[in-house]
Amino acid sequence: MVSRVLEEIKKTIMQRLPSRVHVAKVEFEGPELVIYTKNPEIISENGDLIRELAKDLRKRIIIRSDRSVLMEPEKAIEKIHEIVPKEAEITNISFDDITCEVIIEAKKPGLVIGKYGSTSREIVKNIGWAPKILRTPPISSEIIQRIRRTLRRNSKERKKILHQLGNRIHQETKYENDWARLTAMGGFREVGRSCLYLQTPNSRILLDCGVNVAGTDEKTLYPFLNVPEFAPDNLDAVIITHAHLDHSGFVPYLYHYGYDGPVYCTTPTRDLMTLLQLDHIDIAYREEQPLPFNVKHVKKCIKHTITLDYGEVTDIAPDIRLTLHNAGHILGSAMAHLHIGDGQHNMVYTGDFKYEQSRLLEPAVTRFPRLETLVMESTYGGKEDVQPSRNHAEKELIKTIYTTLRRGGKILIPVFAVGRAQELMVVLEEYIRTGIIHEVPVYIDGMIWEATAIHTARPEYLSKDLRDQIFHMGHNPFISDIFHKVNGVDERMDIIEGEPSIILSTSGMLTGGNSLEYFKWLCENEKNSLVFVGYQAEGSLGRRLQKGWKEIPLKEEGKTRVYKVKMDIKTIEGFSGHSDRRQLMEYVKRVSPRPEKIIVCHGDNYKTLDLASSIYRNYKIETKTPLNLETVLIQENG
Ligand SMILES: [Zn+2]
Secondary structure, eight states, X not given: OHHHHHHHHHHHHHHHSOTTOOEEEEEEETTEEXXXXXXXXXXXXXXXXXXXXXXXXXXXXXEEEOGGGOOOHHHHHHHHHHHSOXXXXXEEEEEETTXXXXXXXXXXXXXXXXXXXXXXXXXXXXXXXXXXXXXXOSSOOHHHHHHHHHHHHTHHHHHHHHHHHHHHHTSOOSSOOOOEEEEEEEOSSSSSSOEEEEEOSSOEEEEEEOOOTTOOSHHHHSOOTTSTTOOGGGOOEEEOOOSSHHHHTTHHHHHHTTOOSOEEEOHHHHHHHHHHXXXXXXXXXXXXXXXXXXHHHHHHHHHXXXXXXTTOOEEEETTXXXXXXXXXXXXXXXXXXXXXXXXXXXXXXXXXXXXXXXXXXXXXXXXXXXXXXEEXXXXXXXXXXXXXXXXXXXXXXXXXXXXXXXXXXXXXEEOOTTTHHHHHHHHHHHHHHTTSSOOOOEEEOTTHHHHHHHHHHOGGGSOHHHHXXXXXXXXXXXXXXXXXXXXXXXXXXXXXXXXXXXXXXXXXXXXXXXHHHHHHHHTTXXXXXXXXXXXXXXXXXXXXXXXXXXXXXXXXXXXEEEEEOOSEEEXXXXXOSSOOHHHHHHHHHHOXXXXXXXXXXXXXXXXXXXXXXXXXXXXXXXEEOOOTTOEEEEEOOO
């Protein structure tokens, strides 16, 4: 059946391309259509034609050269350096024999692409190899290097995976799409282990697959993948909305237990998710509570991941089209829009989202082509969950820093590595650069540095304001020299004994990690300040300090030592990556078109129920608040 579809497509392509073009082969690679040709230069000169063809065929089209026209690599490298301006700062060139692509890594990838793609067209015209252009981040990222290496080394296997997937996606549908249902597999009336299972007569999709980081046993840690209707080996696709472990942490397990299909997410989500998954495995191993999967499965996940940009419409099953849209929560976070059948049903799953402009990101998208079912989070869905504005939060932060520095103290800010840390870096950089707080070193400890490096590799996902700064004003706040990476214990001691400074360190709730070490050194001096900018869970040290505990017993090398807390403890609200109650309600009001049904997830029991009933009362939209393991019929039979 696939070959028939492909034959039809090939016929259309031949008719539309100029007759001089020699098409060697047309095939599916995952959701994309690949045309191999002996005259890539002619096709590349007809960019509009390809764009129109893609639109009419409703496929993403990639042009590759037939092997017979490839220039010898050594000569090709010389030629590339001739064509590309020096200012592009190429850092690496490698060749992929399998896909006939040349991978060019450069500090300014825009200059390798050229205006409207002119430079990259020039490259293919001259050397035959189709250029794949990647950004060399200004802060080097180990994770991105590792991912690129894995993909390069496994190019042959990857091509096979994509080829098989392409055939699966482009089958004709077997049944009429007359129903669709959604099962709550985790993260309903709770926060953690988010997982939704969508079934239609033709396909099965998993949306998010997280762990509950605060879980204590098997019953609360992982999603309910043991329901009888779920089997990893007949799943069509997994969609990950963002990198936080409560949304992505259990994906490697799927690969351990027979899943062999794709993961769809944005590029930053892939990078950050890999960082967090590897760290999770590492910590669990050190704490002697190993996870039911390992590094091998993370690698398998990388090989199966297909990255999508916001707004890119993609076939992921014979009857389902996926489009990701900005969710404003962390870098690369997305809302997933699913177009089912011939538009019989359209649903949006928000994942975690922020409906407010932040320093780092634009607010969540509210416009969709069609929408019947909205599945939304309710982390701050309770009536009382109204947070101060960003502006107010920033002022509070600056005030605290100012007064602490004036009395000669240090400021410790425990933060989660991804999201809040970078938001704060942008704020601090601006206030120091403009002289509102005087220049002090800002120390970046632990995984925050690597997460920041990933931010510098994907500037196109940042807010418009930051993109303008980076691309047009040549000013990248993340690489400012006020920031210092902390390497090891010795440097930490120097910081403790040194001049006033600001320290950003993980973990965000002082449950372990270097932030706890800094706390021990700093807490008994009344000049210092501890600032919480994120949620502190019940039972964490952070929460106890917020409650005003003045004596903290901590275990050290088998003995317990009591720390007297003399440092100033401050909590600043308003930096959250989640929408507060007002923003959630405003989002429902603004989302367009107006959904017929809203399913509320990702919140404590009371908050989920409170938000759902308020939505119904205010907007008269039907709401549902399923428990884990419940199924909701989103598109009714008939
Ligand atoms: Zn999140």
